[in-house]
Amino acid sequence: MAKKTRILMAKPGLDGHDRGAKYIARALKDQGYEVIYTGIRQTPESIVQTALQEDVDFVGLSLLSGAHNELFPKIVELLRENDAEDIIVFGGGVIPEQDIPVLKEKGVKAVFTPGTPIDEVVDFIEEHTKT
Amino acid sequence: MLDKIIDGNIRAVSRAISLVENDGQDKEALIDQLYPHCGGAVVWGVTGPPGAGKSTLVDKLIKRERARNHKVAVIAVDPSSPFSGGAILGDRLRMQRHATDPNVFIRSMASRGHLGGVAGATSDAIKVFDAAGFDVIIIETIGVGQTEVEIIEISDIVLLVLVPGMGDEIQALKAGVMEIGDIFIINKKDHHGADKLKTEVEYVLNLKDTKNSESNPVVMTNANLDEGIQNLHNNIYDYLETIKNNQQLKANRKKRLVSEIKNILTAKMVEQFGKFVDINQEIEKWSEQIYNGQTRPYQLINNKIKSFIKELQKNDIEN
């Protein structure tokens, strides 16, 4: 039985706009991945615990409220604290280009800004899936 | 890894479940090692049609279990897409408030078209949780079809959740799903038709059971508003107490073990045969042959098996 790639799609913070996250979740499902979706208003702690329990390979964070600089690195940090830095974190939403290098430095592997075709996200996942 | 699992280390437990789900190489050894540490957990199965409110109900039951200081594990099973093989697993959304409780572990499983049935993977996952010291393991799945019935049969107690107004209650009642339910829950009891549904369910239960239907309680709840849950919880514990005392629990577990052994045996036999013949490749050819009238189903298979046994005997002699 081939290992299925498992991806957690999460919305940290208070932003309730879930159209993007839901689209990505559905598109990834169509690619054959198992996507765990936990809804809006997730704290960094609950996202990390979920990632651990679900043994996911990736965590995708969607945020449109501007809180990414605080919340994304926090999640990366918590994963590290739990010996889970092998879980790959990527993000998307309303994130200015200038913020991306800092986010990457802090451990967010990729940031997909508005207008990114879904193929790019899929390629990224395939590239980084451990065999 | 074994020690960490028994210790209840989250990552170890989580990875072990992935291992059994993916049927990894070390799975069998792991299961055998975990076995002596199993038996302490009680397994609750929660099933019912989509939209019945199962996840919301489970969320409230977790709350009650935590109030008793129990460690709770939840396995939420959802169907994989038959087209892409992928899945969106969203049941835990309704239980997410427990996400940071170290004594609650929620795991989402996709049905994946497992060769051995997802029941196998679920059953193994239960052993992992059991060995890790969880007191209650709740399995949640949609109650439609054979696969789900198999899953549910792994449980010590089956909670069947129904809602009024779905239009298909009678179908569900007749579909054999009534056979496996131990406690029947009418959720969304504030909705029109709830009392009628209760009456219908009790009627069908009376028909099926020559014993009195006290042993199969019918409970009304409104999971959203947290109503009727305490009563449900009490009923669950009363029922468990009863089947513990009258040895029914033990008998069921033994029966399940029989099923499990049969399943492992069948799977292994097929696996061995598969070493001799690449079943996936050959099966296309075989169906062509049968379709074209060149051979017959039993003739073909019996011949293949004969060849297989000959091959084994040959190997034996050579060895």
Added chain:
Amino acid sequence: MTDKKEISREKEKWEKTTLKKVTDRFPEMKDEFTTGSWLPIKRLYTPADRKADNYLENLGFPGQYPFTRGVQPTMYRGRYWTMRQYAGFGTAKETNERYKYLLDQGQTGLSVAFDLPTQIGIDSDHSLSIGEVGKVGVAIDSLKDMELLFEGIPLDKVSTSMTINAPASVLLAFYIAVAEKQGVSKDQLRGTLQNDILKEYVARGTYIFPPEPSLRLITDIFEYCGKEVPKFNTISISGYHIREAGSTAVQEVAFTIADGIEYVKAALDAGLDINKFGRRLSFFFNAHNDLMEEIAKFRAARRIWAKIMKDKFGATNEKAMRLRFHTQTGGSTLTAQQPNNNIVRVAIQTLAAVLGGTQSLHTNSRDEALGLPTEKSVQIALRTQQIVAEESGVTNTVDPLAGSYYIENLTDTIEEKVFEYLDKIEELGGMGQAIEKGYIQKQIQDSAYKYQREIEEKERVVVGVNKYQTEEEPPDDILKVDPELRNQQMDKLEKVKEERDSKKVQKSLQSLEKAAASDENLMPYILEAARNYATLGEICDVMRNEFGEYQESIVL
């Protein structure tokens, strides 16, 4: 009098001759043409396409039932729509400066954007506020912040729209209390509260309490304002967010009106008079890309609502049948790539709203997909409205596109399809049930998915994104919110708590608690707590304890 049959015959002839000659050599670019919402479009519309032809019955006159042509007889000949730019960020003080700037630049009404913690009824010192304080709007923790927000702005002279839903009662109380301090009496206050909780559950996500107590708060506001703040629009029934979540134009109207029906029912159940509160209901729609579809959509919406208020609910005062609305250009249509293109998009969307007869308009800034708007960008957005108003000539007559064979056909079609949805929702037991069953969410998500797939497949072109792309430098003048804001806000909060009379606060919170458990109108109690500088979080927590919190349950 042109004979429809004759026209159809002649059209057929035209198709077989003049048209065929061209299409044989130059086929059209697509086999099928549809609106942005997938309604089929014909090559040509003629008088023969008019479904219902009775002008007086279907179109009538502006300011009169069925209001198809407008809610007001002179429309923009009497007064332009209110140019009301949604604004708010960071601290109350910064926002106050932006308001003064906008009013200076010719904006005619204020529109307050609150940050997410405020929208969810928590204070800036709550753990969930980390990273969120002041980001998408202004942070309001107590009356103190509200005072700073409106400092130097006379509340008897401006009308203020507040985009606040779950804790609308509290923000309204803050507003009234500020007015009191300015010496302005409640009955002079003009403005709008969004106060539309149903759409939060399906499209926007800033809910607090479950549906039932939320509806109670909404009708409490209706009742209170009906008596005490009569010039305030007590609800802005919103379709904007539903459209942004991915719905079609038809769904936008259908689900908004279905929400409206639910609110009217709740108000009637609470014993309110439809001819009274009906006049204070207002709506909020999206102005999307497909110019013609949008214009038709607005016209259809007016006619549909008028019919519903009259026939379904028996309103007799025509003012209670009018669908007055605010519009915002569709944020999700704007791109991060080549942001200046967005100025053009917004201009077209502005035309849609104006030709559709909007009462007030917010135009998005070109940096919508990148962050909060800079001063320069917001100025261009405002100028867009002013240019359309002053230079384009479309304001010189009422409902200029009436009579267009295409527009009238589209208007009729949209109306038809909306009523189909309304019937379906009725069958499901009303909007509340439809939401609980996940029907609405599924409709929206399916549309959103289809739309996005079309963009991925390049069937739907987004200039600069999937066609006509360029390599570009990212813009460097994006508005940044000071991350220290939360700390500053927390300090302020501490100060407020020190300086207030905590006994009075406790007492007013206790009174509120008691009232919440009964069925009294909560507004007076909330107002009292607000005056005493109880914080937003404290007031909402009292209600959380009584009402519980809503748990999202529908996935995909």
